[in-house]
Amino acid sequence: xxxxxxxxxxxxxxxxxxxxxxxxxxxxxxxxxxxxxxxxxxxxxxxxxxxxxxxxxxxxxxxxxxxxxxxxxxxxxxxxxxxxxxxxxxxxxxxxxxxxxxxxxxxxxxxxxxxxxxxxxxxxxxxxxxxxxxxxxxxxxxxxxxxxxxxxxxxxxxxxxxxxxxxxxxxxxxxxxxxxxxxxxxxxxxxxxxxxxxxxxxxxxxxxxxxxxxxxxxxxxxxxxxxxxxxxxxxxxxxxxxxxxxxxxxxxxxxxxxxxxxxxxxxxxxxxxxxxxxxxxxxxxxxxxxxxxxxxxxxxxxxxxxxxx
Amino acid sequence: xxxxxxxxxxxxxxxxxxxxxxxxxxxxxxxxxxxxxxxxxxxxxxxxxxxxxxxxxxxxxxxxxxxxxxxxxxxxxxxxxxxxxxxxxxxxxxxxxxxxxxxxxxxxxxxxxxxxxxxxxxxxxxxxxxxxxxxxxxxxxxxxxxxxxxxxxxxxxxxxxxxxxxxxxxxxxxxxxxxxxxxxxxxxxxxxxxxxxxxxxxxxxxxxxxxxxxxxxxxxxxxxxxxxxxxxxxxxxxxxxxxxxxxxxxxxxxxxxxxxxxxxxxxxxxxxxxxxxxxxxxxxxxxxxxxxxxx
Numbered sequence: 298x299x300x301x302x303x304x305x306x307x308x309x310x311x312x313x314x315x316x317x318x319x320x321x322x323x324x325x326x327x328x329x330x331x332x333x334x335x336x337x338x339x340x341x342x343x344x345x346x347x348x349x350x351x352x353x354x355x356x357x358x359x360x361x362x363x364x365x366x367x368x369x370x371x372x373x374x375x376x377x378x379x380x381x382x383x384x385x386x387x388x389x390x391x392x393x394x395x396x397x398x399x400x401x402x403x404x405x406x407x408x409x410x411x412x413x414x415x416x417x418x419x420x421x422x423x424x425x426x427x428x429x430x431x432x433x434x435x436x437x438x439x440x441x442x443x444x445x446x447x448x449x450x451x452x453x454x455x456x457x458x459x460x461x462x463x464x465x466x467x468x469x470x471x472x473x474x475x476x477x478x479x480x481x482x483x484x485x486x487x488x489x490x491x492x493x494x495x496x497x498x499x500x501x502x503x504x505x506x507x508x509x510x511x512x513x514x515x516x517x518x519x520x521x522x523x524x525x526x527x528x529x530x531x532x533x534x535x536x537x538x539x540x541x542x543x544x545x546x547x548x549x550x551x552x553x554x555x556x557x558x559x560x561x562x563x564x565x566x567x568x569x570x571x572x573x574x575x576x577x578x579x580x581x582x583x584x585x586x587x588x589x590x591x592x593x594x595x596x597x598x599x600x601x602x603x604x605x606x
Numbered sequence: 607x608x609x610x611x612x613x614x615x616x617x618x619x620x621x622x623x624x625x626x627x628x629x630x631x632x633x634x635x636x637x638x639x640x641x642x643x644x645x646x647x648x649x650x651x652x653x654x655x656x657x658x659x660x661x662x663x664x665x666x667x668x669x670x671x672x673x674x675x676x677x678x679x680x681x682x683x684x685x686x687x688x689x690x691x692x693x694x695x696x697x698x699x700x701x702x703x704x705x706x707x708x709x710x711x712x713x714x715x716x717x718x719x720x721x722x723x724x725x726x727x728x729x730x731x732x733x734x735x736x737x738x739x740x741x742x743x744x745x746x747x748x749x750x751x752x753x754x755x756x757x758x759x760x761x762x763x764x765x766x767x768x769x770x771x772x773x774x775x776x777x778x779x780x781x782x783x784x785x786x787x788x789x790x791x792x793x794x795x796x797x798x799x800x801x802x803x804x805x806x807x808x809x810x811x812x813x814x815x816x817x818x819x820x821x822x823x824x825x826x827x828x829x830x831x832x833x834x835x836x837x838x839x840x841x842x843x844x845x846x847x848x849x850x851x852x853x854x855x856x857x858x859x860x861x862x863x864x865x866x867x868x869x870x871x872x873x874x875x876x877x878x879x880x881x882x883x884x885x886x887x888x889x890x891x892x893x894x895x896x897x898x899x900x901x
Contacts, residue, residue: 343762346758348785348789349792353751354782354785354786358751358786358789361741361756361759362759364740364752365755365756369755384748388744388748392742393741393742
């Protein structure tokens with residue numbers, strides 16, 4: 298199975314889009330070599346602005362550029378975009394309903410060796426609660442590229458969540474990308490697995506394993522966590538006995554809670570959330586951390602079996 | 607509330623000629639200032655909420671900008687060539703809204719609904735709600751960065767409009783202000799003209815007791831801004847400083863305005879409590895009487 302970086306999908310899309318969208322501008326905060334926007338800087342040096350390690354200023358500057366009709370991609374790590382600059386994200390960008398794309402790399406536990414201070418497992422929760430903000434969490438390189446292209450033409454602010462590591466390429470995620478539309482990766486069955494971000498590959502592996510064990514499972518992938526594709530979710534779990542969500546994020550406030558609240562109000566189902574428990578991460582290689590923090594296909598399989606028992 | 611609204615044809619031209627202010631212009635601006643100060647008192651009293659002190663200290667600047675310096679047209683709030691104004695000390699909406707109303711951006715009677723449900727006049731400014739507001743601001747420190755982004759955008763396109771921004775002195779406790787200071791200097795934003803309303807009071811007291819700022823001009827100079835320090839109630843001094851700033855195009859500008867918080871109402875002047883305390887009806891009457899005598 299090939300592996301590629303989601304942040305590279307983002308950076309490649311920027312270079313692809315720049316000739317088509319003259320208003321496109323890229324900001325970074327002294328992490329261009331890590332976010333990969335350094336590639337953009339080489340090709341379009343006049344449209345790249347390094348704000349230094351000052352993310353609060355970066356996000357408000359992006360708002361100012363959007364007020365002047367530009368389409369800024371404010372790039373930094375997810376930790377800084379949603380915590381250090383939470384006020385600026387909310388009050389400069391979201392309250393103004395401005396066309397700013399906040400591209401947040403190094404999100405989730407898989408950021409790895411930097412440890413808990415840099416592993417943002419709460420950014421989806423923070424982004425979800427902000428009015429006007431669309432939340433995109435693509436699952437692999439190609440979906441990250443497609444999400445970036447879609448975000449560039451979206452009206453209103455977008456939070457685009459990307460990772461640091463090399464992640465499995467998942468061909469099922471490729472093709473059309475529409476903001477707000479879920480992707481049905483496996484047809485409806487007795488149980489439904491709902492994934493977002495890089496957990497799509499684990500969801501598919503879990504479904505395959507369960508099918509081999511004689512349990513029929515559908516898989517829905519949600520690259521848009523907000524607005525949630527409620528219609529697809531309800532349709533795909535209409536006859537399901539239970540639902541399991543999986544996300545590389547805290548079980549609090551993310552995809553799991555979005556799905557849980559939607560189902561509670563519309564179609565109550567037994568539900569289990571697979572994600573990072575309410576705790577901080579630690580240093581390690583990404584695969585080791587996905588193992589240790591329970592973000593694997595086997596954890597989804599166990600959750601489905603738990604529902605079935 | 608009574609505000610003299612000039613005919614719309616008076617706006618929209620380049621307008622501002624550097625040099626001595628004639629008697630007629632001076633009297634015109636002084637009348638606007640008194641009327642706007644009166645409106646500020648009444649708006650905040652009626653809303654029983656809002657920021658009087660820092661609005662009164664900034665009134666002379668706002669009148670100078672909107673009624674003499676800025677190229678703008680109340681008939682076209684989104685005119686692309688207009689000079690912009692960003693209220694980084696976003697809580698001082700009373701002076702911003704009264705000034706915009708005095709230009710004819712919206713009916714003067716709208717000021718009666720300041721801070722009321724359904725009103726377009728929110729506690730802090732928003733460009734999608736209020737005609738004439740150029741940027742949403744609110745929590746302190748954001749507006750100067752937003753203004754930097756706007757000024758950068760104009761500079762990239764070679765546009766000639768100017769970006770005026772008003773920053774509070776207490777606001778400069780915020781770290782983001784100094785992030786913006788570095789950014790503005792890095793990108794040589796000569797089209798950005800910032801003012802500090804140096805009234806030396808913030809919510810909890812004297813700025814030098816709460817969190818010392820002195821020497822403030824030297825701080826901005828060290829951040830490589832073009833700095834001037836003047837009396838923020840002297841119309842001619844403000845015009846001269848703006849003229850000087852416009853002649854220097856290779857760095858952003860900070861004009862430190864030494865002002866009096868609560869300016870124009872004796873019992874409000876230099877009293878920190880008038881940062882965010884609304885006047886009672888009796889205090890409103892006394893304040894308006896004092897301002898009447900000033901006309």
